[in-house]
Amino acid sequence: xxxxxxxxxxxxxxxxxxxxxxxxxxxxxxxxxxxxxxxxxxxxxxxxxxxxxxxxxxxxxxxxxxxxxxxxxxxxxxxxxxxxxxxxxxxxxxxxxxxxxxxxxxxxxxxxxxxxxxxxxxxxxxxxxxxxxxxxxxxxxxxxxxxxxxxxxxxxxxxxxxxxxxxxxxxxxxxxxxxxxxxxxxxxxxxxxxxxxxxxxxxxxxxxxxxxxxxxxxxxxxxxxxxxxxxxxxxxxxxxxxxxxxxxxxxxxxxxxxxxxxxxxxxxxxxxxxxxxxxxxxxxxxxxxxxxxxxxxxxxxxxxxxxxxxxxxxxxxxxxxxxxxxxxxxxxxxxxxxxxxxxxxxxxxxxxxxxxxxxxxxxxxxxxxxxxxxxxxxxxxxxxxxxxxxxxxxxxxxxxxxxxxxxxxxxxxxxxxxxxxxxxxxxxxxxxxxxxxxxxxxxxxxxxxxxxxxxxxxxxxxxxxxxxxxxxxxxxxxxxxxxxxxxxxxxxxxxxxxxxxxxxxxxxxxxxxxxxxxxxxxxxxxxxxxxxxxxxxxxxxxxxxxxxxxxxxxxxxxxxxxxxxxxxxxxxxxxxxxxxxxxxxxxxxxxxxxxxxxxxxxxxxx
Amino acid sequence: xxxxxxxxxxxxxxxxxxxxxxxxxxxxxxxxxxxxxxxxxxxxxxxxxxxxxxxxxxxxxxxxxxxxxxxxxxxxxxxxxxxxxxxxxxxxxxxxxxxxxxxxxxxxxxxxxxxxxxxxxxxxxxxxxxxxxxxxxxxxxxxxxxxxxxxxxxxxxxxxxxxxxxxxxxxxxxxxxxxxxxxxxxxxxxxxxxxxxxxxxxxxxxxxxxxxxxxxxxxxxxxxxxxxxxxxxxxxxxxxxxxxxxxxxxxxx
Numbered sequence: 001x002x003x004x005x006x007x008x009x010x011x012x013x014x015x016x017x018x019x020x021x022x023x024x025x026x027x028x029x030x031x032x033x034x035x036x037x038x039x040x041x042x043x044x045x046x047x048x049x050x051x052x053x054x055x056x057x058x059x060x061x062x063x064x065x066x067x068x069x070x071x072x073x074x075x076x077x078x079x080x081x082x083x084x085x086x087x088x089x090x091x092x093x094x095x096x097x098x099x100x101x102x103x104x105x106x107x108x109x110x111x112x113x114x115x116x117x118x119x120x121x122x123x124x125x126x127x128x129x130x131x132x133x134x135x136x137x138x139x140x141x142x143x144x145x146x147x148x149x150x151x152x153x154x155x156x157x158x159x160x161x162x163x164x165x166x167x168x169x170x171x172x173x174x175x176x177x178x179x180x181x182x183x184x185x186x187x188x189x190x191x192x193x194x195x196x197x198x199x200x201x202x203x204x205x206x207x208x209x210x211x212x213x214x215x216x217x218x219x220x221x222x223x224x225x226x227x228x229x230x231x232x233x234x235x236x237x238x239x240x241x242x243x244x245x246x247x248x249x250x251x252x253x254x255x256x257x258x259x260x261x262x263x264x265x266x267x268x269x270x271x272x273x274x275x276x277x278x279x280x281x282x283x284x285x286x287x288x289x290x291x292x293x294x295x296x297x298x299x300x301x302x303x304x305x306x307x308x309x310x311x312x313x314x315x316x317x318x319x320x321x322x323x324x325x326x327x328x329x330x331x332x333x334x335x336x337x338x339x340x341x342x343x344x345x346x347x348x349x350x351x352x353x354x355x356x357x358x359x360x361x362x363x364x365x366x367x368x369x370x371x372x373x374x375x376x377x378x379x380x381x382x383x384x385x386x387x388x389x390x391x392x393x394x395x396x397x398x399x400x401x402x403x404x405x406x407x408x409x410x411x412x413x414x415x416x417x418x419x420x421x422x423x424x425x426x427x428x429x430x431x432x433x434x435x436x437x438x439x440x441x442x443x444x445x446x447x448x449x450x451x452x453x454x455x456x457x458x459x460x461x462x463x464x465x466x467x468x469x470x471x472x473x474x475x476x477x478x479x480x481x482x483x484x485x486x487x488x489x490x491x492x493x494x495x496x497x498x499x500x501x502x503x504x505x506x507x508x509x510x511x512x513x514x515x516x517x518x519x520x521x522x523x524x525x526x527x528x529x530x531x532x533x534x535x536x537x538x539x540x541x542x543x544x545x546x547x548x549x550x551x552x553x554x555x556x557x558x559x560x561x562x563x564x565x566x567x568x569x570x571x572x573x574x575x576x577x578x579x580x581x582x583x584x585x586x587x588x589x590x591x592x593x594x595x596x597x598x599x600x601x602x603x604x605x606x
Numbered sequence: 607x608x609x610x611x612x613x614x615x616x617x618x619x620x621x622x623x624x625x626x627x628x629x630x631x632x633x634x635x636x637x638x639x640x641x642x643x644x645x646x647x648x649x650x651x652x653x654x655x656x657x658x659x660x661x662x663x664x665x666x667x668x669x670x671x672x673x674x675x676x677x678x679x680x681x682x683x684x685x686x687x688x689x690x691x692x693x694x695x696x697x698x699x700x701x702x703x704x705x706x707x708x709x710x711x712x713x714x715x716x717x718x719x720x721x722x723x724x725x726x727x728x729x730x731x732x733x734x735x736x737x738x739x740x741x742x743x744x745x746x747x748x749x750x751x752x753x754x755x756x757x758x759x760x761x762x763x764x765x766x767x768x769x770x771x772x773x774x775x776x777x778x779x780x781x782x783x784x785x786x787x788x789x790x791x792x793x794x795x796x797x798x799x800x801x802x803x804x805x806x807x808x809x810x811x812x813x814x815x816x817x818x819x820x821x822x823x824x825x826x827x828x829x830x831x832x833x834x835x836x837x838x839x840x841x842x843x844x845x846x847x848x849x850x851x852x853x854x855x856x857x858x859x
Contacts, residue, residue: 438706439706440672440675440676440702440703440706440707441672441699441702441703442672443638443641443668443669443672444665444668444669444699445638445665447663447664447665447666448663449630449631449634449656449661449662449663449666450661450662450663451660451661451662452660452661452662453662453737455736455737455740455791455794456736456737456740456741456787457736457737457739457740457787457788457790457791458788458791462740462744465744465747465748466744466747469744469747469748469751470751472751473751473754473755476755477755477758477759480758480759
């Protein structure tokens with residue numbers, strides 16, 4: 001009874017599923033439980049979404065055909081907005097019974113649609129040992145009532161199944177949240193999916209309707225339903241725990257009653273809520289090896305990269321697009337835009353990222369495209385260094401680096417900048433020098449080393465320099481002063497002595513007078529007079545002549561008479577030296593005159 | 607004969623000196639090669655060897671500062687830039703690199719505002735080194751005396767007038783230079799400037815480990831050291847704060 005009920009559910013589910021299929025394509029599908037027990041009766045259905053005829057059933061070896069083929073047809077006509085669509089479905093049903101254990105393949109069946117033969121799919125059924133299992137199933141329900149409070153038991157439980165428990169950071173794993181049951185369930189509530197903390201998750205499949213199929217788990221047949229299938233990318237290394245999945249199942253249990261009528265009317269059922277929690281799953285995430293290349297930015301998987309550029313010859317101020325396309329499987333959605341070294345003088349815009357992906361069990365497959373738009377502003381030949389993309393290859397567990405070719409862009413001078421942009425005169429804009437980096441200035445070279453200096457200030461030498469200079473200064477001053485003084489004294493002395501000297505000379509002259517030696521007498525008188533003048537006037541004798549003497553004496557305010565007397569005397573003496581006899585008055589007269597002139601001069605010249 | 611011998615002796619000493627200097631030149635060349643090939647540690651060692659041999663030049667300190675800067679020893683770089691600046695106060699490159707190094711300093715200390723005449727005065731004093739001031743003072747003094755001699759001994763009235771006033775002017779400038787030299791020397795001997803080289807230093811209120819912790823300063827900061835007590839030195843920040851740190855925490859410029 002239970003099994004039939006179950007099969008009924010499956011059939012309804014399958015039917016709902018099949019209705020969705022469009023009628024255009026002819027589909028001929030076989031369906032049956034995947035796992036059956038020996039001796040169990042089950043239904044094998046061939047569904048055809050067209051009008052078929054001439055159904056040829058396959059040879060059912062190892063199975064006993066209890067009934068069939070029963071053909072049921074249904075057709076529906078829909079008129080939507082005056083458009084008519086018609087769908088027909090044919091169903092061929094067999095009731096089979098498994099005879100022996102093993103995996104058995106049911107060969108395809110054939111049917112003719114529109115005079116064309118259509119073949120159904122092959123179908124494999126696993127037959128497990130049974131017999132008493134069916135008894136335990138029915139008996140188990142009563143024993144189940146005892147362990148009701150436990151969250152999950154051998155009859156009904158939920159699991160989180162992962163395909164890998166150890167993987168590298170950035171690699172992907174598939175987690176399936178599944179329900180295993182051997183009891184009939186009437187529903188569930190309070191579904192709490194794990195948050196998958198520490199992972200970046202991507203749903204692969206999360207069916208609206210839970211579809212149960214049979215699976216063999218350790219020789220037991222369970223109806224298995226898939227709640228969710230997720231692709232997980234661990235985001236950090238270390239041990240990450242997937243939190244448990246929680247659900248409340250409502251188990252239908254038949255209540256035995258003593259009233260035979262109840263049994264007759266299908267019995268009464270009890271609905272028991274059963275809270276179930278799966279075991280948490282621990283995933284060991286290995287960090288990526290440390291020797292990552294500089295360009296590595298977290299891409300893990302299997303990739304290829306191509307780079308292309310839309311033009312290589314442009315005029316200044318025309319936009320160029322560089323496309324970098326990464327194709328492959330892995331954490332595609334987590335790939336950051338590849339770094340491209342554009343020449344400095346270009347305006348570069350943020351790359352546009354285009355994802356074209358599909359989530360599969362192996363990871364996210366597809367491609368991601370980065371469009372770099374840039375505008376050269378100046379003419380010239382520019383190079384874009386090869387683009388380097390680096391990823392961790394999950395296959396070989398090593399880093400791999402892909403390098404694109406180098407691009408060379410020829411930028412011509414933009415013609416008519418002024419015409420195209422009338423408001424802005426491009427050629428006149430001044431730019432600041434672009435400071436690319438900051439650094440200290442470079443070493444100095446070509447300098448002379450000196451011995452380290454000691455501080456001069458305060459040393460004895462320092463003060464001695466001042467003292468020395470001052471002493472030298474004073475010495476010079478004093479020396480000069482005394483010299484001047486000395487000179488002045490000499491003159492004074494001479495002046496003072498002049499009279500004395502002349503008197504001495506005159507005395508010698510008087511001696512010559514007594515001897516009557518006229519020649520010597522006159523000589524001595526002249527010497528006395530000239531010597532006196534020289535001393536008195538501080539003029540050397542050589543420089544004195546009769547002419548300048550009278551002038552100098554005039555300057556000294558000596559009266560004309562005295563000067564005249566002096567001149568007379570000098571004339572007389574000089575004359576007398578050569579002709580002594582001719583002198584009037586004789587030597588006595590000359591002597592007296594000389595005495596008188598000198599005494600007069602002495603009074604006058606100070 | 608004696609004079610000839612002396613001349614020979616001087617020549618010989620000169621040759622010896624130049625031989626020594628050429629060895630130093632080789633060291634400098636190797637240092638700049640190391641610097642160019644990013645072997646800054648080796649460049650530092652070479653420069654330090656030249657300095658240890660008793661030589662100096664503003665460019666030498668500047669280059670050593672660069673090597674320290676490049677090997678990320680900012681405090682020592684600042685020490686050497688400051689030393690270079692002391693020898694060549696008006697070199698633009700030294701100023702540039704010193705400013706660059708100073709941008710890496712953690713501490714930002716407000717300089718205590720000073721009466722503008724005082725700051726002019728102290729800046730004026732720093733335009734020449736103490737020795738330069740000393741030499742300037744001596745030479746101006748000597749020139750002033752020569753001018754006064756002219757005044758005393760010359761006969762011409764105009765010349766006497768000019769030389770008298772010039773002599774007085776020179777004397778005054780000489781006196782100013784003398785006081786500047788004196789001030790600079792005093793600063794060097796009594797309040798030498800120093801650079802903190804320990805990454806982070808707690809300044810104490812007393813010259814002992816148990817002193818109250820006053821404030822925290824970081825490497826690269828320029829301080830004045832004033833007093834000394836055993837291993838401890840009193841420092842003065844440019845904002846006027848004072849405290850004690852250990853001798854190992856700073857290097858005198």
